Amino acid sequence: MDYHFLFEVALILFCTKLLSMMCKKIRMPQVVGALFAGLLIGPAMLGILEANDFLDKISEIGVIALMFAAGLETDIQELKKTGKASFVIAVMGVLIPLAGGYFIASMFNVGPDVFLQNLFIDVILTATSVSITVETLKEMGKLSTKSGNAILGAALIDDILGIIALTVITSVADSSVNISIVLFKIVAFFALSLVVGIFLYKRFNHWFSRYDRDKKRFPIMAFVFCLNYAFIAEHFFGVADITGAFFAGLVLSNTRRVTYVASRMEIVSFMLLSPVFFANIGLKVVLPPMSKELIIFSTLLIIVAVLSKILGCAAGAKASGFSTHDSICIGTGMISRGEVALIVAAKGVALGLMNSEFYAPIIITVVVTTVITPILLKIVYKGTVDETVNNNLADFYQAPEDLENLAQKLSENDR
């Protein structure tokens, strides 16, 4: 065995923590530091590390753990309330960027038969990357607010719409893909989730109630359920694994041991999984040289990507009865396009669905939107009156650590 991966993990943990701490000092979201760490040590800058299979897999477990934790913290009642609004926000947040993106793409990519190509570039840029926003909202303690719930719901629906849109385009180019089967699978997944969710919620709650104290087996079995459901979503239904993980979290969110399970998941995340996930996004960025025309295209693409998403989502939110300020927060939370866009773009080039020269602009757009989302989120949420739904849960997460400090001090006095 080559032991280099030990050094890789150590380097990632070190750089992400160091840059996160620096970001915290200048009052920027810590997740920005973690993203920069990946850019810094990756091929985009210093070139010490490259993305590899091992880091990809740890990252995948990392984003699953992240979405599972988001599910655990979500108030189902509140999510139901914002459900309709989330749907409107997601649809508007797909339609407006679709229109804007197609317009920009067709300005630069002209010729016969470019309709599909332009649509493909366009669709890649519609899907919101929920993970960055979730981490930022968590960091700011805003995940459980009404607007936080709306973003979470909308981003998840956005994921589904993204799959459908991509499938439609791919099915036009590739006759082996059947759009109706894809749609059927998505519907089947949600039907299954409802049945499995109700059944397992009861089983878990019953099991948790049989013991009068927290047991290690609780978070382990919860994690097993989360990983399995993420696998099932992706493997059997073609739905994103993070959607499966979020549902698994939702199922357990009302059970008795949710605080203990969430605290254990959080520790595994910050000690290993999350840093690798965020750094890995930066590690995947490789920038080819670009012509002047492509630089202009990139700049316009970024502007359109950011503005159309804010406008679309904010309009959806406003139409659903949110205040103007909340609507802007929601629109901002949906800006980030994530690593999925990178993967799809690479696949598109390989399949001939996309001209390879458009690869760099897409990468730049993904990187810029990913990095500015947490920064903008922090700005727009600043000075928000606390309209918390169940923030006491988030506050409580700090408590065990304080108690441990106390216990440690007591024990130190004993010695």
Next chain:
Amino acid sequence: MDYHFLFEVALILFCTKLLSMMCKKIRMPQVVGALFAGLLIGPAMLGILEANDFLDKISEIGVIALMFAAGLETDIQELKKTGKASFVIAVMGVLIPLAGGYFIASMFNVGPDVFLQNLFIDVILTATSVSITVETLKEMGKLSTKSGNAILGAALIDDILGIIALTVITSVADSSVNISIVLFKIVAFFALSLVVGIFLYKRFNHWFSRYDRDKKRFPIMAFVFCLNYAFIAEHFFGVADITGAFFAGLVLSNTRRVTYVASRMEIVSFMLLSPVFFANIGLKVVLPPMSKELIIFSTLLIIVAVLSKILGCAAGAKASGFSTHDSICIGTGMISRGEVALIVAAKGVALGLMNSEFYAPIIITVVVTTVITPILLKIVYKGTVDETVNNNLADFYQAPEDLENLAQKLSENDR
């Protein structure tokens, strides 16, 4: 990406926890359950899972975390006291099995030029696998006892002796290996460890003291140091990575934040790393069909492997002034031969250093010694008068969990 690894991790976590719980119920060490889980789902029995690169890497981080935790829990003063005894135990625990193993091997493997072959089989079986013993002692709260310390020290020295012995044999067969360079590197590693250890102990302690409460950055940076030192040990000095990880733990064992760091490491271990490590040992077991003669050989090999290790180590312990009961405990703790033997054996067959028909008996011996060690350890330690050195540390690890329970109950009443 193929998402099958999500299912693999989930299956391992589920089976190891389930079988560990069963073992606990019938008062067997839980680690036996985790080992059996790997055998059960691996090629040896059900064949659902196979060892692969991803699981191997997670396992490696798992055993590094395990040895790091053992280092954190070790009392350096006590280790120094038992240092001389550990050395005697390790040397005796290598010499007696060497003599016994060679005798058995030369009874069955006859012919010209078999001297080196027999010596190779022999050497494979001398190296103690410290991880199983550490986990069992931790589970029983005996890691910080005088005998626990002696076992820990002896097993680590045993590892070094094993490397030297293997290098000597390989250098006879392969002229590119230079034994004096290997020895020089080992000495250089320990000299470096002393310097680095003293320097970093002061740096870490100074850093830890600058804050009045526990910070997430403490366990993360401690983990970074551990991973890096494990990598340096293996990559630059040819010393086992787990030895490096143990030293890293030792360096931090006297710092102010050791309780917090250890508790965070423990959670990452039980939530993900440890189960994969123990199950992976079982996953690596593939049993070829065997002749009647080889079955007899295997049986004798197991008996000699177990008895010679107990006798050798117990004699060393007794000579160093341990009580008879403690000596037996120490000898028992040294029985297990681990996954290293499996890897070296496979490499030996590939290099032509070992006849492939001896592969199966070695696997069986490794499996049997690995599984019986925790069981025997539990038996011999039963009814031990508590001669604890710093068991209060181990006891304390339970405290935060109790406090969290308390906090949870309080918060539930609030709602």
